[in-house]
Amino acid sequence: MAVKKGVNALERGSQVHFMAEFLAILDFPPAPKLNIYGELDRTKATPSELSGEALFNGKARCVSCHPAPYYTDNSMHNLKAERFYKQEQVNGMMMAHDGMIKNIHLERYQDSPPYMHDGRCFTLEDTVEYFNLIQQIHLTAREKRI
Numbered sequence: 001m002a003v004k005k006g007v008n009a010l011e012r013g014s015q016v017h018f019m020a021e022f023l024a025i026l027d028f029p030p031a032p033k034l035n036i037y038g039e040l041d042r043t044k045a046t047p048s049e050l051s052g053e054a055l056f057n058g059k060a061r062c063v064s065c066h067p068a069p070y071y072t073d074n075s076m077h078n079l080k081a082e083r084f085y086k087q088e089q090v091n092g093m094m095m096a097h098d099g100m101i102k103n104i105h106l107e108r109y110q111d112s113p114p115y116m117h118d119g120r121c122f123t124l125e126d127t128v129e130y131f132n133l134i135q136q137i138h139l140t141a142r143e144k145r146i
Helices: 012-025 047-057 124-134 141-145
Strands: 076-078 100-102
Touching (some): 124 141
């Protein structure tokens, strides 16, 4: 699939190494409401933020793939999304299952639409609904807004 999409294979010796060195000097921007463990500081957080953290760590199960303090486990995950669609041909290409996708960190995630590895979710609301359906979490309308 990557070849059909026009993959740009990077040369390890002259490209990947230098990108890795550059990324090593970058750090996450300050998050004044988080403590050193990546958890909300209860003295600075609003009730809404605390509700969101409880949902993130509880019912929504986000923390299982996005643990603090970096909000990623740097792993590949198979969401098995093919359970929810039939395999068919679209624009001359056979729609195949997603397979493994790279888990990214959530720091400043809201600033980089479209979302997901392939841009399939145009808004954060779409992303929440996608995981609500795929993981069969059954979030209420109120929980989706948190």
